[in-house]
Amino acid sequence: MEKVLLSGNEAIARGAYEYGVTVAAAYPGTPSTEILENIAKYKDDIYCEWSTNEKVAMEVAIGAAFGGARVLVAMKHVGLNVAADPFMTLSYTGVNGGLVIVVADDPSMHSSQNEQDSRQYARFGKVPILEPSDSQEAKDFMGKALEISEKFDTPVLLRSTMRISHSKTVVELGARGEFPQPEKFERKPDKFVMIPAHARKRHVDVEERIKKLKEFAEKTELNKIEFNDSKIGIITAGISYQYVKEVLPQASIFKLGLSYPLPENRIKGFAKKVETLYVVEELDPFLEEQIRAMGIEVIGKDRLPLLYELDQGILREKLLGQTYPEPVDMENIQLPARPPALCPGCPHRGVFYILKKLGLVVTGDIGCYTLGVVAPLSAMDTTVCMGASVGMAFGLELALKDKIKGKVVGVIGDSTFIHSGITGLIDIVYNKGVSTIIILDNRTTGMTGHQDNPGTGRTLMGEETHQLDLAKLCKSIGIKHENVRVINPYDLQETMQAIQEEVIKLEPSVIITNQPCVLIEKGKAWDKYQVDEEKCRNCGMCFKVGCPAIYRDGDKAKINEIFCVGCSVCEQVCKFDAIKKAGDES
Amino acid sequence: MKKMVNIMLVGVGGQGVLLASELICRVALKSGYDVKKSEVHGMAQRGGSVVSNVRIGEKIYSPLIARGETDILLAFEQMEALRWINYLKKDGVAIVNEQKIMPLFVAIGRGEYPKRTFEFIAKKTDKIVRLDALELARKAGHHKAANVVMVGALSNYLDVDEETWKKTVEEIVPPKTLKINLKAFELGRKTV
Numbered sequence: 001m002e003k004v005l006l007s008g009n010e011a012i013a014r015g016a017y018e019y020g021v022t023v024a025a026a027y028p029g030t031p032s033t034e035i036l037e038n039i040a041k042y043k044d045d046i047y048c049e050w051s052t053n054e055k056v057a058m059e060v061a062i063g064a065a066f067g068g069a070r071v072l073v074a075m076k077h078v079g080l081n082v083a084a085d086p087f088m089t090l091s092y093t094g095v096n097g098g099l100v101i102v103v104a105d106d107p108s109m110h111s112s113q114n115e116q117d118s119r120q121y122a123r124f125g126k127v128p129i130l131e132p133s134d135s136q137e138a139k140d141f142m143g144k145a146l147e148i149s150e151k152f153d154t155p156v157l158l159r160s161t162m163r164i165s166h167s168k169t170v171v172e173l174g175a176r177g178e179f180p181q182p183e184k185f186e187r188k189p190d191k192f193v194m195i196p197a198h199a200r201k202r203h204v205d206v207e208e209r210i211k212k213l214k215e216f217a218e219k220t221e222l223n224k225i226e227f228n229d230s231k232i233g234i235i236t237a238g239i240s241y242q243y244v245k246e247v248l249p250q251a252s253i254f255k256l257g258l259s260y261p262l263p264e265n266r267i268k269g270f271a272k273k274v275e276t277l278y279v280v281e282e283l284d285p286f287l288e289e290q291i292r293a294m295g296i297e298v299i300g301k302d303r304l305p306l307l308y309e310l311d312q313g314i315l316r317e318k319l320l321g322q323t324y325p326e327p328v329d330m331e332n333i334q335l336p337a338r339p340p341a342l343c344p345g346c347p348h349r350g351v352f353y354i355l356k357k358l359g360l361v362v363t364g365d366i367g368c369y370t371l372g373v374v375a376p377l378s379a380m381d382t383t384v385c386m387g388a389s390v391g392m393a394f395g396l397e398l399a400l401k402d403k404i405k406g407k408v409v410g411v412i413g414d415s416t417f418i419h420s421g422i423t424g425l426i427d428i429v430y431n432k433g434v435s436t437i438i439i440l441d442n443r444t445t446g447m448t449g450h451q452d453n454p455g456t457g458r459t460l461m462g463e464e465t466h467q468l469d470l471a472k473l474c475k476s477i478g479i480k481h482e483n484v485r486v487i488n489p490y491d492l493q494e495t496m497q498a499i500q501e502e503v504i505k506l507e508p509s510v511i512i513t514n515q516p517c518v519l520i521e522k523g524k525a526w527d528k529y530q531v532d533e534e535k536c537r538n539c540g541m542c543f544k545v546g547c548p549a550i551y552r553d554g555d556k557a558k559i560n561e562i563f564c565v566g567c568s569v570c571e572q573v574c575k576f577d578a579i580k581k582a583g584d585e586s
Numbered sequence: 587m588k589k590m591v592n593i594m595l596v597g598v599g600g601q602g603v604l605l606a607s608e609l610i611c612r613v614a615l616k617s618g619y620d621v622k623k624s625e626v627h628g629m630a631q632r633g634g635s636v637v638s639n640v641r642i643g644e645k646i647y648s649p650l651i652a653r654g655e656t657d658i659l660l661a662f663e664q665m666e667a668l669r670w671i672n673y674l675k676k677d678g679v680a681i682v683n684e685q686k687i688m689p690l691f692v693a694i695g696r697g698e699y700p701k702r703t704f705e706f707i708a709k710k711t712d713k714i715v716r717l718d719a720l721e722l723a724r725k726a727g728h729h730k731a732a733n734v735v736m737v738g739a740l741s742n743y744l745d746v747d748e749e750t751w752k753k754t755v756e757e758i759v760p761p762k763t764l765k766i767n768l769k770a771f772e773l774g775r776k777t778v
Contacts, residue, residue: 005611005621030627110626134622134649167624167649168611245647313652325654327672328709335669336697338598338689340634376694449627543694548633551693 006171008164011135012102013038014171015142016046016072020179021100023064024048025057027419028448029076030111031165032104036074036460037451043461045176050451050460053386053419054079058086058101065099065155066192068182070146074102077118078385082420084121087155089194091125092202094153094209097182098146104160107282108309111162111447113366113385115308117283122157122260126210129157129260130222131238135169141257144222152209152216159259161282163239163309214261222257225270233274235267235287235298240280240310247315262290271296278303278319282310342371344549345526345565347489347515348440351411352379353545353569354496360409360503363396365389365421367413368446368517377546380411387412387420393435394428406504410437414470415445415453422473428508429478436502436509439470440489443516450520474510483509490515492572518565526566527581531557535578542570542579590643591744592651595736596670597662598687599633602733605758606660607638609737610744613754614642617746624649633690635666642744660740662719662733663687664703677711681739681778683719683732715739715778722773727766734759734767738774748775 006014012035016024024046026036039048051057054075061073075083080103087101103121106112122129130145132138138160145156190198217223229250236244237256244253254270256262271277279288279300288300303318304310316322342349352372355362356379364370364380365388373380382392393410412421417439428435445451452458457467474484483505485498495513502509531542538555549563550570559570561582571579593610597603607623614621625638639651656674661667661682674680682704691697700706707714717739723732734755741751752768759767 003615005615005623162626163624163649166627167622169622169646169649170615170620239649242647242649311650311652312648313655316652324652325672325676328706330668330706333700333702333706335665335700336689336692338633338635338666340599341690343633375691540694546690548690548693551688552695 005168006135008138009034011138015139017042018174019143020070022069024072025051025060026074027054028451031162032076033448054083058083065095065097069097071099077105098149099155100145102158119286133241135171217263226253233277236280243312246312344563345518345567350489350569352377355379363389363392363410365412390421390424394433414441414455439512485511489513528564528566530582532578593640593658594656595638595660596666601662603636606733620646622646622649679713681715717777726770731770734770735774738771742778
């Protein structure tokens with residue numbers, strides 16, 4: 001068969017295709033997003049959807065698996081927290097058709113708010129977990145995971161990390177296999193209806209299942225011993241295996257493809273055959289603690305870091321005592337950082353400029369607009385998780401009452417609001433809060449790369465669908481009609497006025513911005529702006545909007561003509577009328 | 587390529603770094619090598635630093651290049667070359683586009699762009715190739731082809747025939763831009 005370079009995410013999607021998945025659901029989140037985007041290429045064979053959040057994705061997946069389909073559900077590590085409720089009880093019900101939960105961790109937090117080690121969920125939920133170490137395994141393990149799921153009547157976690165999901169390695173493609181299709185739903189209330197009486201019995205089955213999975217772990221080829229020199233033995237899994245192979249090619253290696261439950265007998269046997277035993281894993285001592293609990297002495301987190309990603313350099317340093325080459329003497333020169341910034345023309349810029357100007361406390365959320373925290377905008381005070389801005393704005397008001405009334409707003413994107421901001425807003429209305437929430441509706445899921453959501457009117461499979469009307473929704477849950485304002489965020493005066501008027505009200509309000517992401521509206525025929533050097537007094541006001549297109553050249557501001565998209569925000573903040581549309585004679 | 591070659595591509599979001607690394611990987615795969623590449627997505631399109639690790643050889647394990655392991659540093663921007671210089675091997679090859687892109691803080695006068703970039707790079711290696719990829723791309727027909735100019739310069743260091751490079755360029759770029767990109771590749775290749 002053909003050999004191609006695939007990212008781990010592309011390979012997982014390909015695996016779903018080859019191994020007969022017919023339903024797939026996810027909410028986008030780096031580094032997992034491309035799994036469903038690639039499954040959409042097989043939409044003739046696989047129904048796929050962007051769900052409103054990970055919990056819903058999980059529930060759609062569970063329903064499909066109960067119905068007998070082979071199913072994939074994908075999410076980033078923190079998404080599994082959102083889906084943890086159905087996940088934990090799914091462990092009790094088991095499945096019918098195979099159900100694989102792909103969870104993509106982000107060690108080093110390249111694009112996440114924490115670096116939790118999702119392998120802990122396997123132990124917590126008493127569910128097996130597979131860890132591929134490259135794209136070929138990502139594809140193959142997808143098939144193995146479905147098999148295990150059906151054989152042992154269990155959901156299976158397939159855990160990727162950013163370096164698996166976003167690295168490309170060689171994969172041999174196969175054809176889509178033939179798998180039996182379900183004919184009807186078989187009622188099994190004692191298995192599918194988790195009332196206490198049924199759940200008590202199912203818990204017994206869960207414990208029996210994990211015993212059987214331990215026996216399976218002893219035999220399966222997913223766990224492989226590569227026996228070499230007996231001086232050093234290494235137990236490892238996932239991407240860490242690659243670093244070990246690179247640094248210690250002569251060592252004996254026990255590579256765990258199934259990293260929960262562990263094959264205790266084989267590990268004990270392996271430990272006996274080697275002089276020194278190491279456990280090499282990223283983040284938590286997940287394998288290490290279990291192996292120590294078997295009474296085996298290992299070297300692990302006492303030598304290797306608990307934080308961030310590993311690489312072969314770190315292993316050479318920590319295991320072999322090798323040092324890095326001498327760094328270049330930079331003579332104390334610090335290189336300026338190059339953090340990501342809101343794009344030129346981003347509709348969020350004006351809102352954050354005004355929030356900063358008004359000195360408001362801003363509870364923030366997860367998305368492009370979290371970049372509102374970066375200087376010079378510096379207009380965000382909290383960010384915790386998806387949807388949190390809404391409840392947190394209310395909570396701050398409860399804590400500080402009159403001392404903060406009129407001084408706090410919650411800021412949330414459209415996709416994030418639909419994901420889990422709605423319930424927070426209903427809570428405010430129900431509990432008589434008076435918070436002001438700004439929904440930055442840019443008509444897409446921006447940060448993860450422009451995925452559709454219920455507000456865009458299109459599905460992942462490219463079909464037109466009902467478009468959720470956020471203003472109507474807010475009104476329907478009890479925000480008074482006059483307190484739901486739709487504004488143009490490029491108009492700073494309108495934006496400021498709306499915010500000022502709403503925050504002082506003793507009722508809850510919602511302000512919705514109505515301009516799409518500038519990256520999806522590239523055809524926008526706006527005139528670019530330029531600086532009239534005669535009029536520019538170098539006051540620095542235009543720098544405060546934090547636009548990548550504006551720079552200082554000597555004692556004047558200038559606008560980069562390639563970057564500028566003509567949003568006019570800088571023109572509105574200039575006090576000297578020095579910023580004009582290019583071509584305008586003044 | 588008897589030995590493994592580690593290529594680190596560094597630049598700024600929007601410069602086409604990821605397309606360049608894709609091109610190199612496909613060429614290597616076609617020429618019968620094992621290839622791995624790893625990069626950070628997500629932040630790339632928002633003007634942040636972009637890094638792509640490409641490793642080519644008989645058998646590759648880690649998709650990452652560790653500090654001091656890079657054979658060829660392909661830098662699309664001067665300061666980014668300096669930021670990653672310690673990933674280059676002593677006396678490795680540094681191919682550096684002379685273009686400077688000011689980070690936001692520097693642009694608004696709250697930081698200074700380093701002045702002696704090439705002097706510092708020379709402390710690590712004397713194998714430096716300087717080129718004005720932007721100008722060469724304009725000559726080829728469009729400033730956006732600067733990434734293919736960079737790949738052209740790199741192509742001199744890999745044991746792959748020119749035909750394979752050109753065929754792969756053809757596969758990967760939009761058909762409308764093929765002529766410009768092939769010209770850009772040639773101009774880049776001639777700089778070394």
